[in-house]
Amino acid sequence: MRRSGKLRKKVKGDVHMDADKLEKYTSAMTLSDMEIFVFPELMYALVLANIMSPRIWKWRDEDCFRKLEGKSSWRKLLRMKQYIMDEYDFNLDLETWGLTTKDAELARFGRFISPEDIAASNALFGYQGDKYYFDVDIRRHFGLDKYDSDAIPYWKTETVEAMDAFPLRPGYAKKAGECVSLAALYAAAAFVVCGIPLEDIYMILTPLHSQNFIDLQGGALTNNRRIVTKAMWFNGTEITYKAQRALRNEQVTMVAHNSGYVHCFYPDATMDEKAYQGFCGKLHGFLTTELDALTMANFLRAAKAWQKYFIFCHHIHGQERWVKGETLFAYEHDSDNRIGDATFDKLFDEVSEDDFEANKPADRVCFEHLNRQLRKSKVDMATAEGQKMFADYLRPYIAESAKLAAEIGEFISMKPRLPDAQKQYHKSAPVRISPDMSREEIVEYLRGTRGECPTADLAFYAYRDMESCDWEPFVRAAVERNPVSLEMAKGKSPEEVYEWLKEMPNESIYDGKRLAQPDEVVNYRTGDGLEKAFVMANVLRSALAGARVEVTGEGSGVAVKAGKVYVFESAKGLKKRSVVEADGRIVIT
Numbered sequence: 001m002r003r004s005g006k007l008r009k010k011v012k013g014d015v016h017m018d019a020d021k022l023e024k025y026t027s028a029m030t031l032s033d034m035e036i037f038v039f040p041e042l043m044y045a046l047v048l049a050n051i052m053s054p055r056i057w058k059w060r061d062e063d064c065f066r067k068l069e070g071k072s073s074w075r076k077l078l079r080m081k082q083y084i085m086d087e088y089d090f091n092l093d094l095e096t097w098g099l100t101t102k103d104a105e106l107a108r109f110g111r112f113i114s115p116e117d118i119a120a121s122n123a124l125f126g127y128q129g130d131k132y133y134f135d136v137d138i139r140r141h142f143g144l145d146k147y148d149s150d151a152i153p154y155w156k157t158e159t160v161e162a163m164d165a166f167p168l169r170p171g172y173a174k175k176a177g178e179c180v181s182l183a184a185l186y187a188a189a190a191f192v193v194c195g196i197p198l199e200d201i202y203m204i205l206t207p208l209h210s211q212n213f214i215d216l217q218g219g220a221l222t223n224n225r226r227i228v229t230k231a232m233w234f235n236g237t238e239i240t241y242k243a244q245r246a247l248r249n250e251q252v253t254m255v256a257h258n259s260g261y262v263h264c265f266y267p268d269a270t271m272d273e274k275a276y277q278g279f280c281g282k283l284h285g286f287l288t289t290e291l292d293a294l295t296m297a298n299f300l301r302a303a304k305a306w307q308k309y310f311i312f313c314h315h316i317h318g319q320e321r322w323v324k325g326e327t328l329f330a331y332e333h334d335s336d337n338r339i340g341d342a343t344f345d346k347l348f349d350e351v352s353e354d355d356f357e358a359n360k361p362a363d364r365v366c367f368e369h370l371n372r373q374l375r376k377s378k379v380d381m382a383t384a385e386g387q388k389m390f391a392d393y394l395r396p397y398i399a400e401s402a403k404l405a406a407e408i409g410e411f412i413s414m415k416p417r418l419p420d421a422q423k424q425y426h427k428s429a430p431v432r433i434s435p436d437m438s439r440e441e442i443v444e445y446l447r448g449t450r451g452e453c454p455t456a457d458l459a460f461y462a463y464r465d466m467e468s469c470d471w472e473p474f475v476r477a478a479v480e481r482n483p484v485s486l487e488m489a490k491g492k493s494p495e496e497v498y499e500w501l502k503e504m505p506n507e508s509i510y511d512g513k514r515l516a517q518p519d520e521v522v523n524y525r526t527g528d529g530l531e532k533a534f535v536m537a538n539v540l541r542s543a544l545a546g547a548r549v550e551v552t553g554e555g556s557g558v559a560v561k562a563g564k565v566y567v568f569e570s571a572k573g574l575k576k577r578s579v580v581e582a583d584g585r586i587v588i589t
Contacts, residue, residue, distance in 0.1 A: 017472065020111070025473040028461035029517060030481045031157040032097075033180055034118075036205070038109050040254050040261040041270075041455045043184070043203055047256075048431065048446060048459035050160045050188035054511060057439050059083070059193050074217045076194040081227040084186070088163065090224045091176035096169075097156040097519060098483035105152070117265050125152075154483060156519075157181050159462065160188070165509040168524040179224055183210040186222040190214060195435040198258035202279050205254040209246035213279070219286035234289050234412070236301035247287070247416045255279060255419060259430040260455075262419045269423035272430070280418055287414040291381045291390075293371040297340030299411045301329060306407075309398050311364035312339070314348040314356070321356040323348070324364070331355075365397045381405070382413040429453035464514040466574055471588045474515065475578045478534040479541050479549075482518040489522075489539045497539050498566045501532040506569060513572055529568030533558040536566050541580060551578045 017025060027035035028042055036042045050056055059065060064083060068076050102125060106115050119125040158181040166176040177185065183203060190196045190212075200215040212222040221228045223243040232240055254263045257279070260270030269276070289295055300307050310325035328339060331350050337343035360366060373393060380386035387405040394401040429452045433442050447468070450457040461469050489497045501521075508528040509516055518535040521527035527535070530553050537549045540562040550561040553574050560566040579587040 017470070022473060022476065023108075023112075025458070025461055025470070026477045026481070028458045029464070029474050029477040031159075031462060032481075033155045033157060033178075034105055034109065036157060036180065037207075037253055038112050040256060040263045040266075041458055042462070043180075043205065043254065043256040043261070044258065044431070044455050045458035045462045046157060046159065046184045047187045047203070048456065049462035050184055051192060051433075052439070052443050052446065052459070052463050053160050053188075054439065055160050055164060056185075056189050056192045059189065065193055073194045073196050077190060077196065077214070077216065077220065077227065080186075080189055080193055081225075084182070084189070085225045087175055088182065088185075088225055089166070089172070089174045089176040090178070090182065091166065091172075092155075092178055094153045096484075096523065098154045098487060099151045100154040100483070101150045102152055103150060113265055154481070157184065159464075160185055161509045162516075162520055162524075165520070165524040165526075168509075168526060180205070180210040182224050183212055183222060187212050191435055192439075197435060198431060198433065199275070201257075202283075203254075203256040204247075204252055205256070206246045206250035206252050208250060211246070213283055213286070215279075215282055219282060221286070230286050230289070233286070234295055234298050236298035236303075241302060244414070248414060251417045252419060258432075260428045262421075262423060264419040267424055269419075269425050270428040271425070272427075273421075273423075273425045276421060280421065283416065283418075287416065288382065289412050291374055291379060291408065291412055293367075293374070294340035295412060296367070296370065296374070296408075297338070299408055300325065301332070301339070302411070303407060304329070306398075306404055309363075309365055309394075309404075310367050310370075311357075311360060312348075312367045313360070314345075314351075316356070319358075320360075321358065322360050323351055323355055323357070325367070327351075327355050363397060365394060370394075381409045428455075431456060464510055464516070465512075466515050466572075466576075467513040471576055471578060472586050474517075475534070475551075475580065475586050475588065478518050479538050479580055482535075482538050484519040485522045485535050485538050486542050489543075494536075494540060494543060494562075494564070494566075498536060501527075501535055502568070504532065506532075506571070508572070513574055515572070515574075528572050529570035530558045530572050530574060532568050533560045533566075533570075536560045536568075537562075537578075537580065546582050546584070548582045549580045553577070 024039045027039050028045060031042060031046060062083070064079055065076065068079060106118060109118060155178060158177045163177040163181055163185065164175045166172040167174065187201050187203060190201055191198055196214060196216060202213045202215070204211050204213060214220045214222070218230045221233070221243070226243070228240065228243050233244070251264060253265070254261055255271065255276065257271050257275055259272035259275050262269040262271045262276050300310065304326070307325035307329050312323045312325065312328050314321050314323065328347070328351065332339055332347060335347055335350055337347035337350070339347060377389065379390050381390060387409050390408070391401040391405040394404065398404055429449060431453065433445055437445070446456045446459060450460065461473060466474060492500065505526040506529060507526050508531055509520060509524055509526065516527055516531045518538045521531050521535050533551050537551050537560055540547060540549050540560070544562060547562050552559045552561070553570060553572070553576050555573050555575055556570060558568045558570045577589045581587065
């Protein structure tokens with residue numbers, strides 16, 4: 001991995017960064033999915049930013065969580081799932097954060113990752129790992145077919161503040177976020193609200209999805225707004241199949257942890273080696289189960305094509321009666337009772353008399369006989385030998401029994417494509433915070449580790465703490481990576497843009513001396529005067545073909561100068577002068 005360089009000497013009171021480091025720190029302000037894939041430290045930086053946020057700490061005061069005080073972390077986690085489902089929507093709207101182009105992204109990141117690896121990490125650059133998305137045509141699936149073929153969405157990962165602000169947008173009744181945002185939210189809330197140590201939370205990112213593995217009660221995977229337990233993972237339902245799709249079909253790009261990260265493209269890793277090996281073993285255990293009656297029923301529920309080879313036996317008044325596999329699963333579909341579990345017998349009570357047969361067809365496998373054989377032989381379907389034994393037993397009934405055995409083996413033992421464990425591990429300063437610490441103690445701890453822990457330093461940029469961060473990354477992001485504000489201002493004169501901004505409420509979505517980026521201001525139609533000033537600066541830079549723009553904050557007043565002067569009122573109390581020269585250089589004083 002190409003490492004960022006050292007800081008240059010201080011100039012006029014601010015720290016100037018070399019180009020590579022500036023690219024990373026600018027990315028911490030915008031947090032696009034591509035930026036996080038290129039700079040893996042950003043993933044955990046966002047989690048820490050959410051942990052520092054007062055918003056998630058307020059969840060503790062909700063009645064649903066106060067009632068669980070003293071209860072287990074597992075109980076709280078399951079309750080939190082319902083809370084997130086009630087409060088948040090999954091959002092993948094192309095219009096939210098605007099568009100960029102393939103060429104622009106390749107030019108920007110080419111010195112960090114090769115174009116070939118970028119294509120392997122992003123579906124919009126040609127990635128085809130998940131056959132589902134390839135089959136449906138990725139551009140049409142995401143609505144990109146209406147744009148030029150080079151256009152791709154500039155998907156950004158939202159902070160909890162940006163997620164919570166979605167109801168301010170027309171058409172949104174709930175808070176919202178895309179999958180990476182929801183994964184970061186879950187990780188932070190699991191720590192703050194459920195008291196789960198960061199050491200037990202592992203973030204898993206693939207080219208098309210992001211989720212967390214939580215090492216608790218045998219394991220749980222967060223999946224957008226939901227949580228999947230091990231029992232649910234093998235239940236064979238359609239919703240679980242969708243939840244499995246990323247790990248079944250995609251290369252895992254990155255695993256992030258409080259001790260660091262492991263990335264499939266980079267030979268260096270910062271995650272603790274033992275922690276990564278432990279994670280691989282725990283995830284394997286979560287994704288593997290034994291073949292028994294319940295698991296076999298779950299497999300048949302998912303693999304409907306095989307149901308026609310099986311038949312189920314039920315005793316009525318001492319007589320054997322038979323129900324075809326596809327018939328019984330059809331009854332199960334509309335029932336609360338399930339094949340193979342404690343409610344199995346009750347399901348037969350729902351079967352119509354007309355669907356029972358008096359004799360067993362010779363070409364069908366008796367499910368009960370198979371179950372007895374499984375208990376007797378303890379077949380290990382994760383091995384080639386076990387699959388052969390199983391196939392041999394079923395061959396008299398099923399000509400393609402070897403294919404069936406192989407599919408069952410894949411069902412009960414998934415082998416995700418994790419980043420190679422053979423990395424050059426570099427010890428980094430881990431984030432050592434405890435759920436027993438207060439929010440203030442955590443912020444103070446992270447502030448004290450910024451010099452030795454790059455992730456902690458980046459967390460304050462993702463947190464937008466402009467009182468303690470260098471301003472150049474924020475300003476560069478504001479005038480280079482905010483296309484929505486330019487699109488919304490299209491057709492308006494600078495004076496009309498100024499009046500449009502002044503009509504918006506003068507309230508920031510971020511508390512204290514933290515600042516929203518221009519696209520957050522225009523998307524949510526609200527912003528502090530200093531935030532509006534950077535929207536104005538972004539628009540003027542575009543409208544006046546790269547003119548010199550100056551933004552000067554003097555506490556309660558902010559002036560934007562580009563020939564004319566535009567004045568806003570600010571409650572942020574930040575005093576800083578930011579100049580974007582005509583040639584793109586940024587000077588902060």
